[in-house]
Amino acid sequence: ASSSRKSDWVDLRPLSAGALSASQSQSPRPGLYTARHRVTQELAALKVLDRRLLRQRATRRRLRQEVRVLQLARGHQNLLQLHEAKAVGARVELAFELARGGEVMRRLRSERDASRVLQQAAHGLQFLHERGVVHGEVRPEHLLFSDDEPDARVLLAAFGRAAPWRSLTLRCRPKTKGFLWDDVHHVRFVPPFLLRRKNGLKWTEAVAEDEGGRLVTNWREAQQIDVWALGVTLYVMLCGCFPFSGGDGREDNVADIERRVLQEKLTFPEDGTLLSRAARDLLRRLLEKEADAAMSIDEVAAHPWLNGAVAPAVTWSADML
Structure with missing residues (x-):
């Protein structure tokens, strides 16, 4: 990131709760803004x-x-673009493409959507995986529309855990407090092979050095982190609930x-x-529990459901969404 005493961005307005706008503070608090x-x-x-x-x-x-991953993602129409990364005084600013259309879940009305x-x-x-990069946080809330038009582009956002797979932030360290998915929301997106490997240990995120056994041992396993999460995301889109949610209330x-x-x-x-x-066939294959049998992202992109074999355009009810 470059460095400067003066920001290139003005008229800051908060996008996240608790952040002060520039009109209230000469030095905005950490948070997310439009600018x-x-x-x-x-x-x-x-x-x-x-x-x-x-x-x-x-x-x-x-x-x-x-920032390195965002630079690798530069130019792809379905990856949120980073315009600038700069240190400005006591803060760091990352300027991203503004996804004016908001989260895609708000506008899903049919299987075709x-x-x-x-x-x-x-x-x-596909673009990331071709470069050996795992996104690591595929979620419904991280899929955004570029604008409010009917043909708006879908943008994959939130690259905070994206990494080249060989340096994935998924290594074990016994006797540490907390682990990567010690959270009811995040654990829903963790593939089974990672859950099986916990073996009673606690797992922490992100260390480049070797501080324990690796959780991810090969590229096929690494891909499943995104493919499984994509399956959970699609299930939420189509069914309005999480898979394996029990339904017992x-x-x-x-x-x-x-x-x-x-x-x-x-x-x-x-x-x-x-x-x-x-759609059911794709969901079953995306949510395949054995890493060796899981789909690659290329196989996902080639599936008939992504290429026209969808249900008739039935409008979903508001309750469903």
Whole structure:
């Protein structure tokens, strides 16, 4: 990242709760803003970080890795673009393409809509995987529309955990507090092969040095991190709930989710939309529990459901969404 005493971005308005706008503070708090370039007048999403956090080696390494991956992603129409990374006084600013259309989940109304979204997300992941990079955080909330037009591009965002697979931030360190998916939301997107390897140890994210046994041992396993998460994302899009969610009405915890993912068969809700045969086939293959039998992202992109074999354009109810 370059360095400057003066920001190129003005008229900051908060996109996240708790952040102060520039009109309230000469030095905006860490957070996410919309901003306007003082010269070109271009609008962008501005991520503001406290520069003091970069004194921590792990934080500094993660930020550098995020910027490197974003530079690799440059030019692909389905990956959120980084315009600029700059240190400005006591903060760091990352200026991103502004996804004016918001999260895709707000605009899904049919199986055809979901197919179009997944097709473009798969194209973005293909671009990363061809370069040996795993995104690591494929989620419904990380798929955005470029604008509000009917033909808006789908953008895959949130590259904070993206990494070349050989330096994935997934190594074991016994007797540490917390682990990468010690969270009810995140654990839903973790592929079974990683859950099996925990073996009672605690796992932490991101160390480049060898501090324990590697969780990810080959490229096929690394790809499944994104492919499995894409399957969970598609299931949420089409069914309105998470796979392996039990349906017993009680609040899930991490242990319950892990047990269900590892032990239960994939089922589809009885109510909700009528899924096409091709959609069910793709979901079963995306949510294949054995890493050796899992789809590659190229196989996902070539699946018939992403290439026209979708259910008739039935409008989903608001309750479904």
